[in-house]
Amino acid sequence: MNSQSGEPPTMETATTRRGFMEWFSWALLGLGSVAMAIPILGFFLGPILKPRADEWVDFGPLTDFPQNSTRLVDVLNPLRGANDGMTGKVAAYVRRIEGETFQIFSTHCTHLGCPVSWFKESGLYMCPCHGGVYYEDGGHASGPPPRGLYEFEHRVEKDRLMVKLGHLPTLQDPGSAHVSGKNS
Amino acid sequence: MKQAIGKLLWWFEERLELRTSLWTVMRHPIPRDLRTQVGWLYVFGSTAMTLLVLQIVTGIGLGMVYVPSAGEAYESLEHINYNVELGWMLRAIHNWSANGMVVLVVVHMTQVFLMGAYKYPRELTWMIGVVLFLLTLGMAFTGQVLRWDADSYWGLGVGVAMVGRIPYIGPELVELMLGGPTVGADTLSRFFALHVFVMPGLLFASLTVHLYLVVRKGISEPPKPDDLVDPETYVEKYEEKLKTGDPFFPDVFLRDAAFIGLTLLVIVGMSAILGPDGPGAPPDPTLLAVEPLPDWYFLPAFAVLALSPPSLETGIILIAPVIIVAIMFLFPVFAGKGQRSPRRRPVAVLIVIGCFLSYCVLWQLGVQEPWSPHMTAWSGVPVPTHMIKGRSPKELQGAAILQEKTCRNCHALDGQGGQRGPDLTVVATRLTRDQLIRQVVQGGGNMPAYGKELNRFEVEALVSFLETLKPEGYASAEASVVTDRAD
Numbered sequence: 010m011n012s013q014s015g016e017p018p019t020m021e022t023a024t025t026r027r028g029f030m031e032w033f034s035w036a037l038l039g040l041g042s043v044a045m046a047i048p049i050l051g052f053f054l055g056p057i058l059k060p061r062a063d064e065w066v067d068f069g070p071l072t073d074f075p076q077n078s079t080r081l082v083d084v085l086n087p088l089r090g091a092n093d094g095m096t097g098k099v100a101a102y103v104r105r106i107e108g109e110t111f112q113i114f115s116t117h118c119t120h121l122g123c124p125v126s127w128f129k130e131s132g133l134y135m136c137p138c139h140g141g142v143y144y145e146d147g148g149h150a151s152g153p154p155p156r157g158l159y160e161f162e163h164r165v166e167k168d169r170l171m172v173k174l175g176h177l178p179t180l181q182d183p184g185s186a187h188v189s190g191k192n193s
Numbered sequence: 194m195k196q197a198i199g200k201l202l203w204w205f206e207e208r209l210e211l212r213t214s215l216w217t218v219m220r221h222p223i224p225r226d227l228r229t230q231v232g233w234l235y236v237f238g239s240t241a242m243t244l245l246v247l248q249i250v251t252g253i254g255l256g257m258v259y260v261p262s263a264g265e266a267y268e269s270l271e272h273i274n275y276n277v278e279l280g281w282m283l284r285a286i287h288n289w290s291a292n293g294m295v296v297l298v299v300v301h302m303t304q305v306f307l308m309g310a311y312k313y314p315r316e317l318t319w320m321i322g323v324v325l326f327l328l329t330l331g332m333a334f335t336g337q338v339l340r341w342d343a344d345s346y347w348g349l350g351v352g353v354a355m356v357g358r359i360p361y362i363g364p365e366l367v368e369l370m371l372g373g374p375t376v377g378a379d380t381l382s383r384f385f386a387l388h389v390f391v392m393p394g395l396l397f398a399s400l401t402v403h404l405y406l407v408v409r410k411g412i413s414e415p416p417k418p419d420d421l422v423d424p425e426t427y428v429e430k431y432e433e434k435l436k437t438g439d440p441f442f443p444d445v446f447l448r449d450a451a452f453i454g455l456t457l458l459v460i461v462g463m464s465a466i467l468g469p470d471g472p473g474a475p476p477d478p479t480l481l482a483v484e485p486l487p488d489w490y491f492l493p494a495f496a497v498l499a500l501s502p503p504s505l506e507t508g509i510i511l512i513a514p515v516i517i518v519a520i521m522f523l524f525p526v527f528a529g530k531g532q533r534s535p536r537r538r539p540v541a542v543l544i545v546i547g548c549f550l551s552y553c554v555l556w557q558l559g560v561q562e563p564w565s566p567h568m569t570a571w572s573g574v575p576v577p578t579h580m581i582k583g584r585s586p587k588e589l590q591g592a593a594i595l596q597e598k599t600c601r602n603c604h605a606l607d608g609q610g611g612q613r614g615p616d617l618t619v620v621a622t623r624l625t626r627d628q629l630i631r632q633v634v635q636g637g638g639n640m641p642a643y644g645k646e647l648n649r650f651e652v653e654a655l656v657s658f659l660e661t662l663k664p665e666g667y668a669s670a671e672a673s674v675v676t677d678r679a680d
Contacts, residue, residue: 056368056379063374083479092378094264096346099375100479116481121498122350124481126568131599132646137484138351139499140564140613142641150641152564153503176374177350179357182364 061088063161063175063185068113071168074105079127079145081116088175101161101172102127102134104145111170113186114147115159115178122179125158134158160186222438223445224414224431231415232445234308236452237301238407243453244294245396247460248332251287252389259339261385263378263476266341270472285464291333293460295490298329303545309533310413312422316525318406321399323522328396330490335388337488341381346476347485349376358507376478411435412445416533424530484568492559493552499564563612566602570610577607584661591658594651598643606662614640621663625670629656 051058064087074080082103089097102114114134118125123138133150134143142151147158159178162185164171173185206212227235258277260269273280302322305311311319338345349371356370357363372379414434439445474483487495501509535542567574576592584592595601595617603613615623624632633652636642647655663669 054369056371056373057365060368061374081479081481086375086377086478088374090263090373090378092262092264094262094267094378095475095477096263096377096380098477098479100481116478117350117354120354122354123347123485124350124483126481128571128599128602130571130597131641131643133599133641135566135568135599135602137565137568138495140566142566144641145645150636151639153499153501153506155503155506177353177367177371177376179354179364179367181357182367 061175063173064088065164065171065173068101068103068163068170068172071109071165071170074103074111074170076105076107079104079129081127084172086175099174101174102158103170103172104147109165111163112147113161113163113172113174113184115161115174115184117159117178118154119149119156119159119180120152120154122177155180159184162186218408219442220440221408221411222435223412223441224434225437225439226415226434227412227445228439229415232448233452234304235412235445236449237297237304239446239449240453240456241294241297241301242400244290244297244456244460245400247290247457248287248294249393251283251290252393254283255287256389261339261382263341263376263381266339266381267472267475270341274469281469282464284469285467286460287336288470289460289463289467291336292490293456294329295333297456298326302326307535307541307545308413308416309422309535309538309541310416311525311529312531312533313424313427313529315406315410315413316529318403318410319525320522321403321406323518324399325396325403326521327518328392328399332388332392332396333488333490335384335392338381338384339388340471340473341476342472343474343476343480343483344471344485344487346376346478347483348487349380351485351487355510359511412441413533416535418532418534418536420533422530422533482568484565489556493555496555496559499562500558561612565611566613567611568602570601571596571599574601574609577609580606580662584658587654588658588661591654591656594647594655595658598646598655603640617659617662619663619667621660621669622667623670624659626656626660628670629659 066084066087068082068084079102081100083098083100086093086097086099100116102116104112104114106112116124118136118138118141120136120139120141123136123141125134125136125141125143127134132145134147136142136152136154140152141149141154143154143158144150147160149157160183162173176182178184255273258269258273258280260266270284273284275281305319305322311322338349353367353371353376357367359366368374370380370383371377372383411431414431470488474480486492497509498506532538576596581589581592595604600617601610603611605612605616605618607618608616620629630652632638632640633647633655634642634644643652660669
């Protein structure tokens with residue numbers, strides 16, 4: 010081995026000290042890079058590495074919801090962050106059919122997520138963006154939406170309406186009612 | 194004194210050697226043909242670049258005052274508009290210069306496309322240009338998000354609904370895009386990072402390559418019909434032209450200077466007169482009485498989403514953009530030789546006309562939104578008086594039901610009201626009584642069924658009113674079609 014020659018190491022020199030140094034340098038660079046990449050990548054992928062499940066929220070006493078009527082309820086999103094401000098709020102339509110039978114709808118149109126407005130006069134939800142219309146029971150009535158309104162799971166606890174929500178529902182990740190198979 | 198300054202400059206020159214580097218670049222020769230009026234078509238690229246610099250300068254200013262926090266961004270925008278000295282003006286310039294940049298990038302691309310300047314040896318310059326175009330649109334969208342008002346909030350909702358349709362990994366991509374399960378502080382911050390760090394960095398890197406190529410490969414000579422581009426001979430011919438060329442600076446640059454100056458004047462004027470854009474209604478998820486709209490350049494996409502058939506929609510959302518970008522990007526690979534003059538490239542001219550016509554038609558539709566219910570028409574637009582004059586109590590009752598049951602949100606009377614359904618002004622000449630009843634009760638043809646919402650007395654009254662809706666002297670529609678067919 011001659012370190013002055015400047016020749017690249019050949020197969021014969023691979024086992025020599027110089028060859029080992031070369032291999033070791035590359036390995037060290039690789040190891041360092043991987044070690045550094047793991048936390049950085051992990052940070053960027055954080056939202057999917059640590060997914061947060063929907064949580065139960067108190068929507069108020071049953072007496073707030075007259076039989077056979079629909080109303081809009083504003084609550085704080087259980088998954089909100091400390092700096093979310095007003096975006097940490099969330100709204101849902103509560104339809105009390107009768108007794109303890111409810112339907113809780115997301116305000117997001119299933120077409121492209123715009124806010125649907127409830128018209129009790131005609132018993133319809135209308136979307137201002139692309140003309141999606143839904144019936145009182147959330148079923149698709151007209152326009153481009155591929156399905157009825159997203160629904161959230163609910164239960165009655167000590168005469169209060171509890172609703173499970175949090176994430177922004179989309180076609181492949183709809184409201185909690187669809188996940189549990191209830192009310193869907 | 195003069196000597197001292199000269200000495201100082203020489204000290205720097207000895208070290209920087211700008212005379213042989215930057216100055217030669219500034220003086221690089223441009224084909225003489227640009228001296229004619231056609232040279233005015235070569236000013237758009239440099240002007241778009243100037244607006245990018247203007248965006249950086251005004252963006253830095255805004256960045257000093259804007260608070261990229263979901264809880265405070267809206268208030269900080271109001272603060273910039275009303276409290277910060279000239280804050281409104283800086284926001285206005287940033288906005289109108291952004292609009293100008295989108296326009297100029299498109300005009301520049303169109304000019305390059307029509308004049309065949311993307312052909313050999315400038316294919317890569319075009320490809321990088323496509324990247325710059327996409328980054329410009331990306332900056333436009335992320336900038337719109339930072340406006341953090343209702344349009345921004347629900348615009349993110351639309352983006353989420355689109356990304357959420359991607360098979361298998363849709364929900365994960367949504368969480369990555371929002372930085373969590375819902376729109377909030379992490380969402381705004383990551384769009385801030387994209388708009389302020391990531392995309393400008395990519396823009397500058399791409400622009401550097403773009404400019405390097407422009408200088409290395411030279412500015413294309415104005416095309417002449419039947420002067421074909423042949424990779425074998427082009428470079429030689431082009432270099433021959435450069436021997437009689439004019440230096441870029443200051444000769445050729447004068448036109449750029451004039452147009453850049455004019456553009457800056459227009460932007461300052463528009464900003465002073467029209468002011469900043471928004472913020473609109475606050476980004477409150479519980480305020481649903483909003484009609485979210487994208488900024489004007491995305492309105493055609495908004496129209497496509499309303500008009501595409503539901504069965505093809507996911508394909509159109511996810512696949513069409515990829516195909517369009519791929520075609521734009523690879524175009525010079527397939528059409529990098531031959532004719533350059535638009536006089537000999539009718540297909541290229543037709544492509545441009547087709548693109549602009551479709552864009553304008555879709556844009557117009559996006560402005561009108563004939564597919565959207567007019568959410569306030571039922572309570573805000575009265576029934577024309579001539580339609581209720583002299584009507585019976587039952588018919589008047591029907592007119593009230595038409596109004597009360599929000600029919601006007603989709604149906605116009607005398608052109609007033611929604612356009613989602615047909616105008617009902619002369620509906621009685623089109624539909625018989627039985628057809629009217631069936632349409633109201635069962636719906637169909639994109640109309641919801643009202644059977645559950647109306648009792649039979651209400652249906653009766655409503656249809657009585659609808660039966661009066663025909664011009665005087667016209668007969669009502671008759672169910673004669675069926676008997677005709679039976680003959």
